Amino acid sequence: MLHGRYSDGVSPVTHDAEVTRTETGLMIAVPRQNVRVLWNFEEVHWERLGAESRLTLIRQEIDTGARLSLNTAMLERECAGDLRRFRTRRAGEAGGARIALWSVGAIASLAFILLVGLPFLARVATPLIPYSWEVKLGESVEKDVLEMVSKGKPSRLCTVPGTPGRAALDEMTRRLTANLALRGPLKVDVVDIDITNAFALPGGRIFLFREVIEKASSADEVAGVLAHEIGHVVHRHSMRAVLHDGALSVLAGLVLGDVTGGTSIALLGRMMLGSAFSREQERESDQVSVQLMQDAGADPRAINVFFRRLLKAEGGEGGSTTFRSHPLTAERIENVDRMADDAPSARRPILSAAQWAALKSSCKGGA
Helix, strand or coil: EEEEEEEEECEEEEEEEEEEECCCCEEEHHHHCEEEEEEEHHHHHEECCCCCCEEEECCEEEEEEEEEEHHHHHHHHCCCCCCHCCCCCCCCCCHHHHHHHHHHHHHHHHHHHHCCCCHHHHHHCCCCCCCHHHHHHHHHHHHHHHHHHCCCCCCCCCCCCCCCHHHCCCCCCHHCCEEEEECCEEEEEEEEHHHHHHHECCCCCEEEEEEHHHHHCCHHHHHHHHHHHHHHHCCCCCHHHHHHHHHHHHHHHHCCCCCCCCHHHHHHHHHHCCCCCCCCHHHHHHHHHHHHHHCCCCCCCCCHHHHHHHHHHHCCCCHHCCCCCCCCHHHHHHHHHHHCCCCCCCHHHHHHHHHHHHHHHHCCCCC
């Protein structure tokens, strides 16, 4: 029997797992969750990462998001005769001929895409986009999107490396992601723009605007907002929004290397400034926020305390101009209340008083 860490691809949390070899694959048991699943050898992509190996479940050429981390030496010893049965390619990887056929098929399918609906296409296509492409897209448009959001005014990052404010934000991020299986590292910053908003670009780049920090009365309120943005990263909502709004033009730009074009920038800028995310996507990200806050021992209800205060200050839903890309509605707040209803009381704040003070003053030049 092998011991490892398992993530089912639905929940962002990893669990201790017991793994047993069978004739057809790996039987994975998660005792605390009363879960048993069988991964067939032919559906498993094996990636050696030094002393640790990462196994990925791929079905019908789609990365399911399920991951299993095992000790490499123990895996090779336990499954010595089966190693050749593992997949050698990740989901979506193919030779030149297959890529060419896929490109031709994508163009020929334009009419079908328009008739069936872009939301369905975006949901299905996003797992097929290599995460490295998503990171490259986010990096390419970051400067232009910030300029668009700030309406051409200069913007600066408040959380400068080596400062107490930066250390506090890093600690908040660390607490929230301690048990999270991410496809790549997060890069989080507070930006000096006088808008009450936050957003996640494709590829794990997250920005919290200065007014979120200034209007929050506790670190847990900010952490709830950050955890919500991490939820968008977990579910790749920004990439899905780009595919939905840009469809073939953006996808063709990625394939051809033109990820810095005005189309991508305009789409992402509109997404950040408008109400881009659907109710379903907001609900999915709120679920992640509640879970991450609960796992970190912080208060998952703090984000609603923040939202209710903002709505009251601005005269309710109709008058609210905050979080325009994440609309504040009574329904959304009630949903978060229900999600957090059974959550235990917070064990300790996400930051100490000194850390919260440092983050609070990070845009004032004092941290």
